[in-house]
Amino acid sequence: MRRRDDRGQRAYDVVLFGATGFVGTLTAEYLAEHAPADTRWALAGRSEHRLKRLRDRLTTLNPALADLPVLRADVDEPATLRAVAADAHVVATTVGPYFTYGEPLVAACAEAGTDYLDLSGEPEFVDLMYLRHHSLARETGARLIHAGGFDSVPHDLGVRYTVGRLPEGVPLRVRGFVRTSARISGGTFASLLTGLSRPVGMARTAKARHRAEPAPRGRTVRAVTGAPHPLTGLGSAWAVPAPTIDPQIITRSAAALDRYGPDFSYEHYAVVKNLPMVLGGVAGVGALFTLAQVPWTREWLSGRLKPGEGPDAARRARSWFTLRFAGEGGGERVITEVSGGDPGYDETAKIFAEGALSLAFDDLPPTAGQVTSAVAMGDALTERLIRAGIRFTTVTRS
Secondary structure (H helix, E strand, O other): OOOOOOHHHOOEEEEEEOOOOHHHHHHHHHHHHHOOOOOOEEEEEOOHHHHHHHHHHHHHHOHHHHHOOEEEOEOOEHHHHHHHHHHEEEEEEOOOOHHHHOHHHHHHHHHHOOEEEEOOOOHHHHHHHHHHHHHHHHHHOOEEEOOOEOOEHHHHHHHHHHHOOOOOOOOEEEEEEEEEOOOOOHHHHHHHHHHHOOHHHHHHHHHHHHHHOOOOOOOEEEEEOOOOEEOOOOOOOEEEEOOOOHHHHHHHHHHHOHHHOOEEEEEEEEEEOOHHHHHHHHHHHHHHHHHHOOHHHHHHHHOOOOOOOOOOHHHHHOOOEEEEEEEEEOOEEEEEEEEEOOOOOHHHHHHHHHHHHHHHHOOOOOOOEEOOHHHHOHHHHHHHHHHOOOEEEEEEEO
């Protein structure tokens, strides 16, 4: 793994690619208000006109950004992506669905030794990028980090926080329970449709990665799919296995970090209000899967909630999330909680921006290749998120 460049040898600390989309704009606004004054950052995307219009908007938040650089880059023009990667220490991209649009930028960053951060919750894309670009990224020193928003940073760091409050060197079991009032984002919905439409490809790529990726030596790490069950003390609420990328990210962190113990297991659940909602959700997912197999119905579905669209500020202000983790091991038990505001948009933009700043500025463990947020940034990003208003708390210990 090569030595990383000195900060002054590249033009930009952070480049935000896809800045004019809905989450991209929220991320740009967050950086405008919260990035250190000496941060060398830039906006990138297909339309120079739209980028300049966004810069004008950001100048109302921070007049010092009147000359913020704008970089034209297009996923259909690999040379423009290579130019951006060569000039940046970190490229953070909101351009999805990533299975369709993401790989050229991953390739450019892996080649240039540039840290890459995205919002992908698409398991097939993440596995495919590991197979195609992990080895080169290890050689160049690039850190390739996927799922850098609500999926899956609070889950990944929340489990790491939980594990840190349990004994070392013993088998550990952690269960995660997700509650939120927010609706699904357009980008997440597009990623979900992409995944549902490719079950065979997803399974084939997952198997190929399993064969290629070294297992942790002398340790066992696994994600467990539990059964739906009622939750004691929460009235008629039920816990239902959640088919998201979060368990995969968490177990990859566990495989890389010995602190998770010799035998680590994780179960992931969504909390729903009652049994009828459980049954309705199962039926809805089944119907969505069926419709996603047919191109014209998949296209119709994608038009119902498009990437780049989202709720207004008033609706986002009413949204919230709570992640509760129940951990046990070595005769001890702990319940922790990670909570915040609107997960699909406002908190995702915050998490994403702070992740990019952490990669650019924090004193981080030496690592390279495709890694998770918990492995690459760990405590540094947790502390950043706490300062930014996302709460990490220990509820009970026994």
